[in-house]
Amino acid sequence: MISQFISWWYGSGWNDAQKYFGLTGKHIYYGLSVATLTRTLFDPWRRIVTPSDNDPIAALKAWGDNLVSRGVGATIRLATLIVAGILLCGMAIVGVLILGLWFIWPLAGPAAVIMGIILAIGL
Amino acid sequence: MTEFTFTSNHQRLNKLRLKNSLAGGFARSLLVMSIGMGLLSLVLLIVGTWLALSAIGLAIWCLTLWIWIRADLGSQLPISFAQSNNLAEILPPEIALYYRPDISTTELVARAQATWDGNFVLLRLGLEPLNPTTNATVTVPPHDVFVSAVDISQKLNLPTVSNASIVAAAFLKDPALHQQFVAAKLTEPNLLAVVVWAWRLGEIQQAHKPLYGGLARDWSSGFVPLLNRYGTSISSQVEFAGKYFSLRERTTGLDTLIANLTGPTGSAALVGETGIGKSSLILGLADRLLQGLDSGRLAGHQVYSLNASVLLSEATNEGGLENLVMSLFGEASAAGNIVIALDEAQLFFGQGTGAVNLSHVLLPYLGNNGLPLVLAFTPGEWQKLKSTAPSASAMLTPLILTEPDESSTMAILADRALLLEPPGVTVTFQGLQAAYRLSGRYLQEEAYPGKALKVLEAAIPYVQSGLVTAESITSAIEQQYGVRAGAASPAESNVLLELESKIHERMVNQTRAVGVVANALRRARAGVSNPKRPIGSFLFLGPTGVGKTELARSLAAVYFGSEASIIRLDMSEYQQVADVDRLLEDAATNSGSFLTKIRATPFSVVLFDEIEKAHPNILNLFLQLLDEGNLSDLSGHPASFKDAIIIATSNAGADEIRERISAGQELEDFETEFTENLINSGNFRPELLNRFDEIVLFRPLKPEELVQVVDIMVAEVNRTLEPQQIKVALTPAAKQQLVDTGYDARLGARPLRRMVTRRVEDAVADLILRGGTQPGDTVTLDAIDPADHPDGQSGDHPSVDQVPDTPNDGGDQTALGEVDR
Numbered sequence: 047m048i049s050q051f052i053s054w055w056y057g058s059g060w061n062d063a064q065k066y067f068g069l070t071g072k073h074i075y076y077g078l079s080v081a082t083l084t085r086t087l088f089d090p091w092r093r094i095v096t097p098s099d100n101d102p103i104a105a106l107k108a109w110g111d112n113l114v115s116r117g118v119g120a121t122i123r124l125a126t127l128i129v130a131g132i133l134l135c136g137m138a139i140v141g142v143l144i145l146g147l148w149f150i151w152p153l154a155g156p157a158a159v160i161m162g163i164i165l166a167i168g169l
Numbered sequence: 170m171t172e173f174t175f176t177s178n179h180q181r182l183n184k185l186r187l188k189n190s191l192a193g194g195f196a197r198s199l200l201v202m203s204i205g206m207g208l209l210s211l212v213l214l215i216v217g218t219w220l221a222l223s224a225i226g227l228a229i230w231c232l233t234l235w236i237w238i239r240a241d242l243g244s245q246l247p248i249s250f251a252q253s254n255n256l257a258e259i260l261p262p263e264i265a266l267y268y269r270p271d272i273s274t275t276e277l278v279a280r281a282q283a284t285w286d287g288n289f290v291l292l293r294l295g296l297e298p299l300n301p302t303t304n305a306t307v308t309v310p311p312h313d314v315f316v317s318a319v320d321i322s323q324k325l326n327l328p329t330v331s332n333a334s335i336v337a338a339a340f341l342k343d344p345a346l347h348q349q350f351v352a353a354k355l356t357e358p359n360l361l362a363v364v365v366w367a368w369r370l371g372e373i374q375q376a377h378k379p380l381y382g383g384l385a386r387d388w389s390s391g392f393v394p395l396l397n398r399y400g401t402s403i404s405s406q407v408e409f410a411g412k413y414f415s416l417r418e419r420t421t422g423l424d425t426l427i428a429n430l431t432g433p434t435g436s437a438a439l440v441g442e443t444g445i446g447k448s449s450l451i452l453g454l455a456d457r458l459l460q461g462l463d464s465g466r467l468a469g470h471q472v473y474s475l476n477a478s479v480l481l482s483e484a485t486n487e488g489g490l491e492n493l494v495m496s497l498f499g500e501a502s503a504a505g506n507i508v509i510a511l512d513e514a515q516l517f518f519g520q521g522t523g524a525v526n527l528s529h530v531l532l533p534y535l536g537n538n539g540l541p542l543v544l545a546f547t548p549g550e551w552q553k554l555k556s557t558a559p560s561a562s563a564m565l566t567p568l569i570l571t572e573p574d575e576s577s578t579m580a581i582l583a584d585r586a587l588l589l590e591p592p593g594v595t596v597t598f599q600g601l602q603a604a605y606r607l608s609g610r611y612l613q614e615e616a617y618p619g620k621a622l623k624v625l626e627a628a629i630p631y632v633q634s635g636l637v638t639a640e641s642i643t644s645a646i647e648q649q650y651g652v653r654a655g656a657a658s659p660a661e662s663n664v665l666l667e668l669e670s671k672i673h674e675r676m677v678n679q680t681r682a683v684g685v686v687a688n689a690l691r692r693a694r695a696g697v698s699n700p701k702r703p704i705g706s707f708l709f710l711g712p713t714g715v716g717k718t719e720l721a722r723s724l725a726a727v728y729f730g731s732e733a734s735i736i737r738l739d740m741s742e743y744q745q746v747a748d749v750d751r752l753l754e755d756a757a758t759n760s761g762s763f764l765t766k767i768r769a770t771p772f773s774v775v776l777f778d779e780i781e782k783a784h785p786n787i788l789n790l791f792l793q794l795l796d797e798g799n800l801s802d803l804s805g806h807p808a809s810f811k812d813a814i815i816i817a818t819s820n821a822g823a824d825e826i827r828e829r830i831s832a833g834q835e836l837e838d839f840e841t842e843f844t845e846n847l848i849n850s851g852n853f854r855p856e857l858l859n860r861f862d863e864i865v866l867f868r869p870l871k872p873e874e875l876v877q878v879v880d881i882m883v884a885e886v887n888r889t890l891e892p893q894q895i896k897v898a899l900t901p902a903a904k905q906q907l908v909d910t911g912y913d914a915r916l917g918a919r920p921l922r923r924m925v926t927r928r929v930e931d932a933v934a935d936l937i938l939r940g941g942t943q944p945g946d947t948v949t950l951d952a953i954d955p956a957d958h959p960d961g962q963s964g965d966h967p968s969v970d971q972v973p974d975t976p977n978d979g980g981d982q983t984a985l986g987e988v989d990r
Contacts, residue, residue, distance in 0.1 A: 050184055054241040055233075061933065062240055079383035082469070086389040093391035093505060126385060155233060158226025165277035 055152055063148060067141035073135060078130040083123045091119035171254060171316050175270060179257035181245050182245045185266045186521040188242035196238045203231035227961060247329045250319045259319075261332050264980075274307040274314055275299065278339040287332035293363050293598045295638065310344040317342050325365050333367040339466075354599075362576075363588070363598050365581045378411040382469050386654040387656035389867045391504035395471045395497050399480060402511065404471040416584040418456055419449035422568055424463070425455060426543070429566040430508065431465045433979055435538025438514075438562070440551045441570030444612075444619020446581075447545045450570070454543070458508065467541060468570040472508045473501065476526075477516035487525050494530050502540040514544035518558050520549075528561050542932040549804045561965060572617045578605060581618040582625065586637075596637040603639035604628065607646045610700070611771065613799070614806040641790040644988055651771040651813050653794065657694045664728060665691050675723040676716045677877040681836070682709060682865045689814065702798045707813040708858065710778070710847070711867025712823040714917020721776040721816045729774055736766050737812075740783040749786045755802035765810040766799060771812040780817040781852050788857055793859035798810055817861070828867055836866050870918055876910040878918050889932070893946045897933050902952035 075081075095111040147154065171464045176182075199225065210224035211941060256268055263278065268275060278820045281287040282298050291298050299307065307314075315337035318330045327334065337360045340350045350360070364598070396402075407414050439447045454472055461468035476496065484490030494517075501507040511517060517726035519526030534540050546554065555562045563828060573581065579601060586596035604625040605617070612620035629648060631641040643655035657665060664671065668687040669680075676683075689705025692698040698705075709717040724737040743752060754762035777783070779790075794800050798811035822843060829839050844864055848855045872880065879899065889894050911924030932950060936942050 047187060050180060051189070051237055051241075053180075054237060059237070059241065073380075075381045075382045079385035082383065083385050083390075084386075089389040093503060094386060122389065123385065144263075151229070152233060155226045155230030159223045159231060162221065162223030162226060162227075163220050165222065 052142070052152070060145075060148060063145060067137065071137050071141070074130060075078070075138060078133070079125060080127065080134075081128050083127050084128070086119075088116050088120050090115035091122065098166050103144075122141050171250075171319060173256050173312065173315055175253050175256045175268065177257070177269070179255065182257050184242050184264060185245050185262055188238065188245070191238065191242075196235055196243075199231045199235040199238070203228045203235060205334045206231060239334060249347055250322065252332055255703065256315065259330055259360060260315075261330065261335075263332060264335065272311060272338070274309055274343070277311050277314065278307050278336065278343075281332040281335040281339070284332040284788060286371060287336040287588045289367040289370070290333045290336045290360070290363050292595055293366065294350075294359065295353060295597045295636065296349060296355075297598060299346070307339060307346060309339070310669075313342050314338045314609060315626070315825065320724060321782060324542050325361060325368070326494055327364075327368055327643070331364070331371075333364045335408060337361065337364050360597055361604070362579060363584075365580075366499040366598075369584070370587065373415060374414060376412045379410050379460050380462065386469050387471075387506065391500070393473070393500050393504050393507065394503075396475075396507065397498045398495070399497060400484065400509075402471065402473045403451055403474050404459055405760075407455045407459060407520075413588070414452065414456060416588055416889035417448040417449060417582075418453035421573070422450060423453050423457060425568055426450065427467065428458065428465050429568060430541040430543070431538075432466060432566060434540060434566065435540070436535045436542040436544070436562050436565050438551060438565040438567045439543060439545045439570060440548055440567050441545075442547055442572075442616035443614075445570045445572060445616035447570060448512070451543065451545075453948060454508070454510075467508065470506045470508050470541070471523055472510055474510045474512055477511065477513045481516065481523055481525065484970070491527060493529055498530070498534055498540060500650055501752060502534070508541040508543065510543040510545065512545050514546055515550040515554060517544075517560065518554055522551055522638035528558050529950065532561060532564070535561060549742055551608045575605065578621060582621055585618075588694065589622075589629065590637075591629065592634055594632050594637060595635060596702045597639075598640055599639040599972045600625070600628065600637040603642035607642055608907055610809065611646055611652065611654075613809050614768070650771060653694065657698075661694070670725045672720070672723045674717045675726065675881060677870065677874045677881065679716050679867055680721060682707075682716075682720055682867060685863045685865055686720065686814065686816075690724075690728060701810060703775075703795065703813050705816045705863075706795045706861050707817070708864045709816060709818045709867055710826070710843075710864065710867055711732040711820070712821055712827055712915070712917055713820055714867055714921075715867040716918070717816075717818040717867055718778060721774050721818075725774045729772060734770060734772070735774045736770070736852050737764070737778060737841065738763060739778050740780050740787070743783045743787050746784055746786055748784055749790070750803060752790070753800065753803050755804045755806065758803065762802075764802045765943060767808050767810060767813065771809055773813050773816050775810065775813045777815070777817040779819060780821045780887075781821050788854065791857060792860060795857075819852075822847055826866060830868050836868050840866055851979050872908060872912070875912055875918060875921065876904050878902045878921055879907050879925065882922060883929065886925070886930055888934070893937070895933070895937070896944055896947040897929060898947055898949045899929070900949065900951045905928045 090112050092115075095108055095115050144151075184261065185808060192296055206224045206228035210221045210228060213221035222517050245265075247265070248258050251895050253259055253821065257265060260268060260989060261284070264280055267280055267916070268277070279299050280796055282291060288298070290296075312525040314335060315330075315338075318334040320335040321337055321341075321791040322328075322330050338528075340346045340360060341357060342669060366923070410417075425584065426437055426439070439450060441447050447799060451472060451474065458464050458470045460631075464470075479699060480493060480497075484493050498509070501509055501704065513521070515521055516524040517527045517654070518524070519528070519532055548569075549564070551567065572578075582604060583598075586601060590596055601621075604621045607616070608615075608624040612623065614622070626635070628637050628641040628645040631648075633641055642656065646654045653661070664929075665687075669683050671681050672687070679918070686705065686707060689698070691706075693704040711717060721735060721737075722732050726732045731734075738752075742748070752763055754764065756762065756765040756768075767775065780788070780791075790800060796812055799807045799809055801807045825843065825846070826836075829843075830836070844858070847853060847864075848858060862915045883897060883899055890896065907921065907924050908929060911921035913920050933942075933948055936948060944946055
């Protein structure tokens with residue numbers, strides 16, 4: 047049983063863990079539409095304001111409204127991008143940590159148990 | 170033959186055994202313990218003891234074991250048989266776990282049947298599961314089953330051996346199981362189709378939900394409140410159903426459609442018959458665009474469907490409709506991420522009932538790729554649009570959809586059946602086959618796969634023991650189309666076996682004609698005749714008034730339910746070339762047209778009276794009708810005659826028949842020669858005569874048979890009088906007198922009918938009106954005295970003999986028309 051566990055952990059288990067973190071990162075990336083947000087960062091928010099006709103005053107007003115709409119859009123998108131960035135970074139850090147610890151992980155459990163007992167009884 | 174090895178201590182088997190030995194809830198317990206230890210470590214940390222580290226260690230330990238059990242032990246999938254011949258590696262986990270070299274095939278098959286995909290095969294084919302605790306045994310060696318299972322997987326391009334393929338292999342290889350399989354009228358291709366069905370379902374279940382653009386997909390596009398109100402968001406439907414939506418989509422032609430929509434005009438026409446999959450293709454388009462796969466600038470666009478009928482019903486007038494459509498299109502165009510699909514698009518161009526011509530509203534959008542438009546048409550509507558609105562059709566790039574072949578249609582049906590099934594109902598493979606076969610026969614004006622799905626849906630209420638079987642489909646078809654599609658019931662079989670005697674209750678002699686028609690019906694109902702042609706086609710030849718038309722009527726009444734089940738065409742009304750179009754009118758042109766009638770009642774007797782008078786072009790159409798059992802209307806939609814009996818009558822050669830019979834010849838003696846003469850006479854083209862199943866000669870009736878005809882006619886009068894509880898009877902002398910005065914060798918029994926009307930019906934009517942008879946009376950009529958009526962008529966009251974004014978005295982037999990009570 048132990049040999050089977052060890053062979054999986056350092057074999058296909060390692061590959062599976064990499065795939066898992068890759069897939070989770072992909073879901074965050076697509077779920078929060080990172081590419082779309084980046085591409086449309088300064089687009090008007092939900093096209094609420096549309097271009098006006100030849101009337102210069104109306105056109106000026108539309109331009110101003112559009113500017114506001116773009117500002118609102120950029121703010122929301124930027125906030126979302128920041129959240130996405132935090133999540134992706136967090137995911138990456140956790141991933142790197144876990145993958146980094148992967149090799150010592152099977153030993154970490156028993157080692158911590160023994161160390162805890164030793165330190166608790168003050169040996 | 171493939172040789173297999175088996176390593177009993179293979180790592181995969183050890184893992185499977187370990188997983189199996191752990192209790193079901195063990196993995197969950199480990200996770201709970203891991204969380205519990207984590208929390209305990211926090212408490213111990215607060216307390217300030219190093220035991221917190223030990224708790225963390227235990228938490229890590231539990232978590233590690235949990236990950237291992239889940240990720241490794243729980244997913245010991247088989248590898249491809251192309252990579253190994255070791256059964257420990259290539260068998261599905263459920264079988265590999267229990268396999269041992271001395272395992273009985275019975276146990277092996279029973280274990281495969283107990284898995285979901287093994288059971289799926291049994292359930293869908295309506296086969297009984299093997300029960301190893303009873304006396305059921307599988308005698309074929311396990312090795313043969315594995316070889317066959319690998320063969321099946323190879324044939325089907327499946328990467329591994331599945332439980333379904335092991336079950337299928339057992340049914341193909343084991344004699345006892347094969348017998349069960351054959352008894353269920355199944356074939357190897359059926360079995361393989363169900364194995365693929367199970368595999369596909371397994372793949373869909375394991376698939377991840379597609380990624381549909383994420384949170385910010387629509388943040389740069391406008392709101393569409395009007396479209397949400399008047400249209401249907403196909404994209405929302407796709408998004409909601411997720412991976413299972415692939416069961417409803419059509420992908421053939423999708424690349425072309427997207428290319429058309431991203432082309433210069435941005436508009437496309439989907440052209441295909443009803444049911445061919447135009448809506449499914451729109452669903453496929455919505456799915457592809459949401460996923461952003463190979464869809465260019467349309468990636469992330471949403472598809473809205475607008476139904477013309479709904480818009481027409483919403484608008485109060487033409488101006489209101491125009492404004493509504495303009496608003497909808499304007500909103501969609503401004504939103505920037507909308508594709509509009511117009512169902513029944515012809516209605517926007519003024520074609521069809523209640524249609525309004527809005528082409529001037531549509532044209533600017535058709536020519537401008539700012540708003541991608543997909544317009545759906547049937548081929549007929551598309552052709553009409555090309556002639557009536559060439560500028561609009563020129564801006565649309567047509568995508569002609571073709572019917573999928575049988576195997577593709579069956580695959581679509583299998584997919585869709587899973588979505589159609591209500592809880593507790595299973596559609597069997599035989600049900601799918603019957604839906605395919607019978608919809609092809611009875612819904613000819615629609616296309617696959619839609620028509621088969623329609624039948625499948627209609628069959629759900631006819632479920633038997635939770636299964637939608639071939640019988641359920643047959644019942645639905647019989648109910649919906651008034652045909653007899655299933656096997657004959659015992660009652661129907663009796664009618665069929667006694668058809669001749671039942672017909673002879675209504676007509677006299679013509680035994681051969683009655684016999685050939687009855688035989689044709691029996692062949693058809695026993696499933697022996699060619700199902701691609703009419704049940705039977707007959708040319709009845711003979712003098713007038715000998716029973717040609719009467720036989721058609723009798724057949725309709727005795728077997729087809731009523732005389733109303735006869736569709737009769739007097740071909741003397743189809744003598745001009747223009748009458749061809751009249752014959753082929755569709756329902757839109759004439760709701761009472763010939764082809765509309767046969768579509769409404771496909772199970773009928775079709776009678777073409779005096780066929781020799783029809784225009785030669787119409788006779789040419791008959792070649793197709795008799796050969797293929799189909800005629801297409803002016804719109805090109807076929808109407809089926811495959812459930813009809815075709816009877817054509819003609820008086821051609823009547824004189825020759827009469828002369829030969831008068832000369833003492835029997836019909837059978839000159840039938841062949843007569844037919845030869847008929848071909849030589851040029852009345853009929855040989856290819857037409859050849860296409861009839863039988864050419865039947867009717868002989869003139871003999872005097873003694875005419876007396877029987879009188880009896881039948883009087884019986885008809887009595888049936889009419891039944892509600893009044895009055896009966897009429899004729900003395901033998903009266904009957905003979907009717908025959909003597911009513912028979913004309915040239916006109917057959919027809920004058921006899923007139924004579925019965927004048928002499929019998931009129932007499933009884935007169936008596937009833939004068940109050941000379943009471944309910945329960947029998948009016949007996951005798952021959953009249955020729956001295957009183959030298960011309961055979963009775964003056965004011967043209968009865969056989971005058972009926973007395975006074976009520977009768979209750980005697981049994983009357984002398985001259987007295988009344989019995």
